[in-house]
Amino acid sequence: MQQLSDPVSELSGVGPSRQKALAGLGINTVADLLTYYPFRYDDLQVKDVNEIADQEKVTLKGTVAAEPVLSRFGRKKSRLNFRLLIDHDVYLVTFFNQPYLQKQIITGQSIAVYGKWDAKRSSLTGMKIINPNNAESAFGSIYPASKAVRQTTIQKLIKQAYAAYGDLIEDIVPAPLEAKYRLLPRRQMIHDMHFPPSKEASAAARRSATYEEFLLFQMQMQALKRADASTNGIAIHYDNQRLKAFIKTLPFELTHAQKRVVNEICLDLKAPQHMNRLLQGDVGSGKTIVAAIVMYAAITAGYQAALMAPTEILAEQHADNLAKVFAKTDVNVALLTGSTKPAARKPLLGALANGEIDLLIGTHALIQDDVQYANLGLVITDEQHRFGVNQRAAFRQKGGQPDALAMTATPIPRTLAITAYGEMDVSEIDELPAGRQPIQTTWVRSNQANNALHFVQQQVAAGAQAYVVTPLIEESETLDVKNAEALSENLQAYFGPSVKVGLLHGRLKADEKEAVMTAFKAGEIQVLVSTTVIEVGVDVKNATIMMIYNADRFGLAQLHQLRGRVGRGTQASFCILVADPKNQQGIERMQIMTETTNGFVLAQRDLELRGAGDVLGIKQSGMPEFKVGDPVADLTVLQVAQQDAHAIVQTPDWQTRPEYRALAENLEAKLAAVGTLD
Template sequence: MTKTLTDPVGELAGVGPARQKALVELGINTVADLLTYYPFRYDDLQVKDINEIADQEKVTLKGTVASEPVLVRFGRKKNRLNFRLLIDHDVYMVTFFNQPYLMKQIETGQALAVYGKWDAKRSSITGMKIINPNNAEEAFGSIYPASKSIKQGTIQKLVKQAYEAYQDSIVDVVPEPLIAKYRLLPRQQMIHDMHFPISQEASAAARRSATYEEFLMFQMQMQVLKRSDHDTDGIAIHYDNERLKAFIKTLPFELTHAQKRVVNEICLDLKSPKHMNRLLQGDVGSGKTIVAAIVMYAAITAGYQTALMAPTEILAEQHANNLARVFADTPVNVALLTGSTKPAARKTLLAALAAGEINLLIGTHALIQDGVDYANLGLVITDEQHRFGVNQRAAFRQKGGQPDALAMTATPIPRTLAITAYGEMDVSEIDELPAGRQPIQTTWVRSNQADNALVFVRKQLVAGSQVYVVTPLIEESETLDVKNAEALSENLQTYFAPDYTVGLLHGRMKPEEKEAVMADFKAGKIQLLVSTTVIEVGVDVKNATVMMIYDADRFGLAQLHQLRGRVGRGQKASYCILVADPKNQQGIERMQIMTETTNGFVLAQKDLELRGSGEVLGVKQSGMPSFKVGDPIADLNVLQVAQQDAHAIVATPKWDQQPENQALAHYLKGKLAAVGTLD
């Protein structure tokens, strides 16, 4: 049978059902996944001169075994193996912990190389492994991300086995002209040198080639999706311009120039017969929701249904309440569908939706489930776009006849990263705040000054305002010294009793419990709300004027900015108090910049510089891809070159039929089929 890289990893010797399950948990389903499961670092196993090494440095020492190995057992399953190593007329002690099986490999008078941590004071080494220094491929030890279910050594052995068995099946996927242009390694050599480099130079060359390949493959997916969207016949939504203008005039405020600009951009897309796939970026409080309301109304005047998907039930319900008010004097019929919708109500709602009686459906992921059928869906809006991946964006396209898609996010993403996360979308930005928005004064205090801050909080409560207090964790943690929400709410209730009521909101509460607490806070029955970041996105209580964040250095800048945006939504002056004792210069810088600017785009760029892309966007819950090798920030120039190259390839007529692009087209077809995005 012909070997191919798409073979399941279970085809390899020694991979039974349990091991295969452990590999799948690491994202390794096929041999190709295993071969591109690259090391995140290398141990330099080349033998060093003992006079050139620093204390606590990890090194390889080579010498002659000068004493019999002695094994001492202590405690349950614990042991220590000691022997002496003669190096250049001096004798050094070697200790291995919990590796008793090494006894068989150690004989007096034998030449031996030990890799471990050097202790300069004791002139000894704590061994990690015994290595063969004469094997060039072992000069650098590849270290892989492992898990409790599968050990480092097992991954190393499987990678070696897979490479030896499948190396002849590895073909170049980057087109030959680009390999020559950028002097990249052939793919077979690149994969070999990523796992088994014989020098730092070989490792660097392989990483350079792998970074470009990874970025090009991602950008190709984005460009193919974008072209597919633009080439797909979408819906030409011929809305009633007079009714739309009349609706905008009924709004109790004047739109900003930025809002007018993006409304025009989106309405142009609606009219076009091409499929719209647009991202609307706007800072906290910039008025994205009203833009969404206007463009949904436009689609509704043309006889189409619209849908708005939010990441949480709290946010979905808030949108439903707000939009019901906005559309109160219009014939728009607004409905809400979430996981909490009761079966009988759900059945009635779905029947009305299928009959075309509902113009605007708001909800969570429930909107894209099987059984939710629309009569005439024309426009889909996803709010807090960074919470939804490419696959979920695609799932909505399958509902109805290719409805136009608008995504919104209040997490400002610098243009550099928007290229990466949303490469298949057109981008609109609302870059000004509505008139009358109060600037929020931000201060940073150390935890020993928190009591003074609470005196200020009491003054705000006396003045009739409400307060948010945010903390990172729900319960006590042995490992993290953080204020947890439960203990903090009890302490604050004691502090402010009997004058004020303290509420508690966290992620482990049932949806109905969360809703009850939020309803009481909005109604003013709760004056001070202690919360984890459940309230981060979109919650709107105009009477709240203080956001106090404990252990603020444990949040990213974008997250802090989102939290800060929960206040300053009414007419009163508002405040954000950061309580933090940062442990390093980076933490101090993050607290300082929060006090210096309220511009989300400035903060997002700074967050990128300080923390890198993965943490900023929260890779696991975002549309942002988790790259194996490339770093979109450190390697931004490579990312941009890869985007230009991908654009040029896809713009070529019948690019996928050109001989040099055959392997690339085949690779992409497999990738896109796997994510269920294209046929």
């Protein structure tokens, strides 16, 4: 009996090699093939010559006025010319490198050609000959293809699959929602996605497919969230009086936003359900002190806390800062990284397993097999988007389902928070501490870089310190280092012996990096040339200038992160972008950086300019790749789908209701395929 889950090898023309090639496109079953949607359509409807714009792709229909002429030149290159009579005018049609079409072009016969119109020459560069009498050819579907699977192969297989299996397609979206939003039945939707008879039909199909895709995704998110909430977590009954006393010892008043998120997180700590929360805040908004407060809360209840950072520099900085924050308490803070010497590591692990260490800070070293915690209650990952799903899951296994708080200083627009972190609760610190001055950002072309360096020299002479960042020029650490080394040498020559120029890059050993950063913090180095290893978290209050070479090679979020390394104190700070953008998007990025210092605004613009995958890094973040829906352009649909999914899972025994049967089955299959996200 036929099923949509049948392998594509059931279709004629799909042998072992083609089956393997299709699998490379993510097509394993007939269902995969039927939902392998086109990314655009060629409008194959015949148009009037007088209505065509220059360089427009169009279909012209006429009579072949003369024998086609085939000319060959070079290796495997050819040009096929013929004249097409439309009404009373003759137009030249040219096909390049398609000599086999000569047999289809017969003098006196009617023909329709799809191609690009040249208004100046009144000629058409042909792309393909089409059959205008076929109703399904009004719009030509264009699919993502590969070297191993051609466009025409995908089109033929989809046509065959729909003919053989179309009757088996059932609605997944519940009938009440289908009626509410005037969505197409699924069988018609799939047909019109592949073979739209008109633009309107194509738009209606895409609208229906987008909602279905978002609803299925949001159902997965809701299922994961409910499973997480039903997991027996830890109810951390912290000592509220000790916590209040600790907050009073801080040398500054918390902002309203910090107070709000501390309350949100502390409520989660008390609850017996497992906490899975994302804390996001702009650069310098004070996330670390929030983390310190909630970690202290867990420690007052007798639990251990752990803080994992993506780099050793950031882990070491957290350890230094938190040791100072907890100096007047009895909290025992320890640091564990890949650079921890075996002689120090063994007693540290023993103290951790015995419960003598209250707070362990480190890198991925925190989740290695031999690291055992006595009573882990709270896990915090800093710069959340830099950790893969498996790393976060490994941390969860280190204790009896410890509460999890993820932090990021890369502001994530609401759009992505719904998609990438749909299974998490989100807290936002949306204000900066008092006294912070906005960073003045300037963009200069490379031919003005010397003027910028003169400004840097003046500021350094007045006692300031500066970062000078050079990007990865190619995907090569070696070239990156050479570039940074060359720049540091040039700057040392420019500034002269009175200014000490330091160098920091990823190839330095941990103790070498530490020595450079220590010297910079101490003011022994005035100008630090660095690759992007200083992007996240490094905190030197006297550093007031950030100069970024080839700034157009970075996304807005990364530029904002780099800019956030200055402006940590109360002095006026400056960011200088040196860039010669090659395109309009690059120019826009530079202009946006000079217009706003709001990370959330920048993140949204970055998303609009570059797309979700580039902003977060799809593989690292768990960000889904949608087939049809665009979480930016279709944000309203995404939000509606989230609300509907939430309402469905709140319905008692919804899986057993007939209107939700297909949805429940599909969700079960999806969850079985992907496992859990955390």
